[in-house]
Amino acid sequence: MIDYATLYAKQVTDGEIIACKKVRQACERHLNDLQRSKSDEFPYEYTPQKTEKVIKFLEMLPDVSTGKPTKLALFQKFIVGSLYGWRDKETGYRRFTKAYISMARKGGKSILVAGIALYELLFGEAPKFDRQIYATANSREQAGTVFEKMIKAQLNKIREQSPAIRKITKVKNNEILHTSSNSLIKALSRDTKNHDSLNVLIGILDEYHTASNTQMMEVLESSQGQQDQGLIIIISTAGFQLNGPMYSIEYPYVTDILSGRKENDNYFAIVYEMDDEEEVSDESLWIKSNPLLGVDSISKKFYKYLRRKLKEAQDKNDINPTLVKNFNIWKSASSESLINGEDWKRCAVEEPPDIRGKEVYVGIDMSRVDDLTAVSWIYPLNDKEERYFIDSHSFVGTKYGLDNKIQRDKIDYRKLAEEGFCTITDKKSGTINQKQIIEYIQNHVNENDLIVKAILFDPHNIQLLLNELEDFTQIEVGQKATQLSRPTKNFQYLVYDKKMLHANNPLLTIAVNNALTVHINDLIRIDKDKNREKIDPIAAAITAHYEAMHHYTDNVDQDYYANYNFSL
Structure with missing residues (x-):
């Protein structure tokens, strides 16, 4: 036997x-x-x-x-x-x-x-x-x-x-x-x-x-x-x-x-998968995702099939479906995705760095009062590699009931709240309680002795927060591509280069996977108009990065990422 x-x-x-x-x-x-x-x-x-x-x-x-x-x-x-x-x-x-x-x-x-x-x-x-x-x-x-x-x-x-x-x-x-x-x-x-x-x-x-x-x-x-x-x-x-x-x-x-x-x-x-997308260019490695290529009786026919599929996808400039189905590589459904899912995964760390005493840039994205609001934090790690650590916390409205929202969004907010990733509103009306946001920001800053470089915000529906957080430097960030294109492209560059670390915050990852970009000439921004999915945490992060991207100005070639199109 x-x-x-x-x-x-x-x-x-x-x-x-x-x-x-x-x-x-x-x-x-x-x-x-x-x-x-x-x-x-x-x-x-x-x-x-x-x-x-x-x-x-x-x-x-x-x-x-x-x-x-x-x-x-x-x-x-x-x-x-x-x-x-x-x-x-x-x-x-x-x-x-x-x-x-x-x-x-x-x-x-x-x-x-x-x-x-x-x-x-x-x-x-x-x-x-x-x-x-x-x-x-x-x-x-x-x-x-x-x-x-x-x-x-x-x-x-x-x-x-x-x-x-x-x-x-x-x-x-x-x-x-x-x-x-x-x-x-x-x-x-x-x-x-x-x-x-x-x-x-x-x-x-x-x-x-x-x-x-x-x-x-x-x-x-x-x-x-x-x-x-x-x-x-x-x-x-x-x-x-x-x-x-x-x-x-x-x-x-x-x-x-x-x-x-x-x-x-x-x-x-x-x-059975490709270890890296670049391996697709090497036929000798296709067996990694297609183990039947190791069977002599069918390998010749199978190689011919894969070559035809790949060439057609490249000729049509629509390669993602072929990478997914024929090479078992996970990809976002849209070529206009903000971040490639695999690139984001490679930035994950098992244990978050110690943030006590760190400088931090805080971004706030206020949603409708009955939906989701996010506060995102970008911490420069001030190391030789000029890396950042990003995290986020969301605030959940429950106007039509929490269970209905969980079912509609397909996100278990109750469990995520227990794990500390979000706060569910305590208002009977179900609307976002801005006082909870203010208390969370203040407590997080004080408990970790953070040095807040700036609070950056989308001006929509945020005046109460600004009044209560007036001790911090505040910077308004308009949501037009003229203001968001450079931080968006730089954020993509840092993820691609594994310099934007994260600790698998589930709501942030969901937002990254959902986020699509819109192109206006040579400018880009997250598409808030068409996207109905939950993107608030990454929107807040890009807003924070409007200033955070300048933290290492002396050591980063700004022209490189400002002019290069990193939409993945």
Whole structure:
């Protein structure tokens, strides 16, 4: 018997297979856990014998186009081997209860989705009866596509070839039944009514990058309380929803697991992606996001397909969709985005710097009295690299009820308030209480002995604040491009050069991901007119940067960033 998972892990870590950082980390994790499993303290063991039957079944599945069996690539066997080979020493049940599997489009995800679902329906060990498997997606149409074009199509091909399988299964419009065990596979979306009776064994979240909230994830996970080896599988390419739960919640978490910063022995993760956007220019590195390029029988055709897609995107000057779908790089939905999401991520620090006694530039963006107001802080770090640290705090209006606002904005303000990132108005009317803003600014300055260089403000609806903060230097910043273009471009430059550090403030990151720019001749500014998303924290930050950008004037080539277009 060949231990495919360990073979793949060794070939990746030895450099025989070109792989991105996260794939190398996943393979190192597997090899390290093999050593850990020798200790009585580690509760899991690796039994590759458990994967043989699963791999054989998957390789029997006919291609829905040709009808011929499809051999699994070695990387696919690594994934299957990891999910089915790692077991609890005491119970023998599967170790992993959650999996995050991401790669570029046409990367071999379909055989895994259909194969795992069908294997569990036909041969699942526990529970013996009532194995509920759900192919889920963000919409009913998308969930139906997964069910119809992947799982149902595969089973119909098997039923054509096997009277035995045809005898024990029933295929209906919206579900597949295994009659002897009363088990089923069914499409499920957030539009589906009555989730209360679910008892999910396997929940597959396909193309999770399109999800705007965690509702479906919560439905699946909350239904698995009685399952001994329930499994949630996220299987998706990258996408454009930088504020969606896949990119903002799951992707950072699996990054921490793979890097060792966080430990979760029940979460399997593997991400096939380009380590840097510049690598797209090197064909030899495309295998990082497209692991099927390592399969000799299809690599020539696949390379030709990718070359055609990339050239067409470059010719049309619309490369972002190709980078996302064909190279698994997360990008904003618009080429007019203020900041590239990956550039912003690279500026993140795990621990914020000590701000006590620091100089600070304070920006204020007053919204409508019933919406969101932001105060952003830019602290020059006065180090050799001439870097800044940025943070923000928001004030939330609740005119039509906090729960309605949370649902409408898809932001859990209640949780963020508990974590200290925002303040919810205490007014019964639900309007913003400017006294809360004043108290927050004053307390933050006094508690940290801050040296306020200036308070910079959009003149809209701010007079009360100015009267109460008159001890500080105050600078009005008009919101026209003539005033905002230079600080906006310089802010982009500092992010691009990793000199604008942040500590993953969620509301600030949401604002950065939402912010679009408008171009007026050679000038730019954040587009407040068209953007209906929450951008107040970054708007306040750009206002503060009107003065903060001059802090290192003697050491920065102002002409460089003033004239260069850094819109990403």
